[in-house]
Amino acid sequence: MKPYKACSCRDPETKRLLGKKCPDLSKKGHGGWYSRYEAPKSADGKRRQPRIGPFDTERECKQQLGKVLGTAANPKAHDERKTTLGQYLERRYTWRKSEAETGEGLKKSTLDAEREAIDLYLAPGLGHIKVIDLDDEHIRELYAAMRKINRPEEQEDRTEMLRRLKEARATRNGRRLHTRPISEGRIRRVHAVLNGALTDAWKLSKIRPDNPADGVWRSKGGKRKQGRAKPxxxxxxxxxxxxxxxxxxxxxxxxxxxxxxxxxxxxxxxxxxxxxxxxxxxxxxxxxxxxxxxxxxxxxxxxxxxxxxxxxxxxxxxxxxxxxxxxxxxxxxxxxxxxxxxxxxxxxxxxxxxxxxxxxxxxxxxxxxxxxxxxxxxxxxxxxxxxxxxxxxxxxxxxxxxxxxxxxxxxxxxxxxxxxxxxxxxxxxxxxxxxxxxxxxxxxxxxxxxxxxxxxxxxxxxxxxxxxxxxxxxxxxxxxxxxxxxxxxxxxxxxxxxxxxx
Structure with missing residues (x-):
């Protein structure tokens, strides 16, 4: 369905929403862009046409509509549209923990490392974002904030992302965390948890049509990597x-x-x-x-x-x-x-x-x-x-x-x-x-x-x-x-x- 512009203004007499009929929609900055799409019918056979929006521009609305249509044929994807990354990570961790208890899943130490990545970085940094809305810029912003922790740049950065990470890292299990900068190796391990979760959201849960974490972490360019120094x-x-x-x-x-x-x-x-x-x-x-x-x-x-x-x-x-x-x-x-x-x-x-x-x-x-x-x-x-x-x-x-x-x-x-x-x-x-x-x-x-x-x-x-x-x-x-x-x-x-x- 073609995007349209609407607002939340109300008729002064009837108090009804004006929506697409508001006379001020032609003014710059008034209202937002919306669109509807055909979703799978409900369990009782009723037709469903969910609305997405608001977006600041028509182009942004079309881009988001394209993402939605990529999973629209899947009833589960429609039901999971409001699922945040934090909710999905917790659900996935529960599944993996139950598998480990049967002796077929991950080792306890691996699960503990995943738990730490979720609690200290992924949940406070990106947990509030819906899985379907997550993109590579969100992920890059998280890693950039992690690199500033316990460095001089931290004092100059006042972003909400860094504030949430610092608050989550203040203490863990009653112990204050270390005061050294976070290594690239640790960021890689956090990325591995996020990449695995988003791959599952794409291929298993069918919540989204792709994995936005794929390709975010690239090897450094420049000099050709030398071979391992032998003793x-x-x-x-x-x-x-x-x-x-x-x-x-x-x-x-x-x-x-x-x-x-x-x-x-x-x-x-x-x-x-x-x-x-x-x-x-x-x-x-x-x-x-x-x-x-x-x-x-x-x-x-x-x-x-x-x-x-x-x-x-x-x-x-x-x-x-x-x-x-x-x-x-x-x-x-x-x-x-x-x-x-x-x-x-x-x-x-x-x-x-x-x-x-x-x-x-x-x-x-x-x-x-x-x-x-x-x-x-x-x-x-x-x-x-x-x-x-x-x-x-x-x-x-x-x-x-x-x-x-x-x-x-x-x-x-x-x-x-x-x-x-x-x-x-x-x-x-x-x-x-x-x-x-x-x-x-x-x-x-x-x-x-x-x-x-x-x-x-x-x-x-x-x-x-x-x-x-x-x-x-x-x-x-x-x-x-x-x-x-x-x-x-x-x-x-x-x-x-x-x-x-x-």
Missing amino acids: LLWTAERVEAWEKSGVIPAKVMVWTSDQCGAFLDFAEASKERLYPAFHLDAYYGPRRGELVGAEEQDLSLERKRLHVLQAQSDDELDDTKTEAGYRQVPLDDETVSVLKAWHKRKLRERFQWGEAYQDAGRVFCYEDGTALKVEYLSSRFRILIERYGNIRAKAAEGWPAERIARKFRTTEAAVEVALRAPLPPIRFHDLRHGAATMLLAAGVSIKFVSEILGHASVAFTMDVYAVVAEELAEDATRRIAAFIPRQNRLSAVGANTVPSGG
Whole structure:
């Protein structure tokens, strides 16, 4: 039906609506544009001609009419015309939750992440808009507002969208949310929830003729994406060149088993509080966020298992990087012993802090029980490597071990470890690469290594680590529990071995 103009003015005598007969419709800005369309007959067979509008222009009215006619043949679409995005998201979440309860649907952690996306972003930002009226501009506006949260631009932006998001994010479950800017990765995850819901509204519920979220998120243009940087081993030749020039050969460097063992011996002899975290990462390679986000209930020392179910993202818990990230990591006896000692230390700290102790329920935490910041773990790692190098520098100047220990507030045992061999620098994340490399070099099956690391496929693990693992293979003679040589282990072996000449 052709669009028409009408208003809500009333006849001064009869008080009836004038509608299309108002004499002022020719005036600019008076009234609005409407249209009617033929909808499916009602259950009792009566004819239905719903009206849409008002719209500011005839063109806008025609565009909306075209959208409506795209679903007009579907009775359900007509009945759902007033359904808002917030209502549909809640309905869809209920369906998905019921499926999960039967054991056939999504995991609880995935549902929790979807619940968060709805509560913090989608419902406050777009929940009031009707599903049929939602377009790509609404979605882009939401993501633009999300990018301004906790940034300087937030103070200058007074839009209603940003106000609603800030209000929803003030607290969650009684806890104030983090004060850092929202990452692009989180926006992608929110987009995945919205895109899935609108796809269902289009293909399953038949509420609208398309998915306006499709194509909103595009990859960045410009430079051609480079391939993944593959690890490079710190061979003796590369270490020698680095000591002379200070140049690191590549972005991703991996320690040999001797170098990794030296670092762990140094951290342990230094009485570094977070040594157990470095030990676990060097042996099994969990991601930094997974290490910090690990909860005590997910660690079973009796069963020798660590369940990786979540990760720390900024200041709050989040999903693991990929679906393959949900995994069980088997632990060797030595690692279990280290973690048992760590558990006893935490109990002593809890007793010392008393009522001031704040138990975050994490495997690794600060002395007062609160959850670690992800960057703090990397910071402690860098400090240890720098201290190792500084100790060697002072020794080269002729300083005695006792003076060096006082200078760096460490133990003489740590100084002795540092003086044995140089320790080239790596990033904290490179401990993960080193764990993968040494496991492969020790002869552990590629499939098992892929599962321990939480990789999406065995092919990925082989592609990234095969070459450097072959380079290291000549030095690997032990599996999992013994693939890193340790000072205490070597001493114990030597004590129980009869010299060949005696």
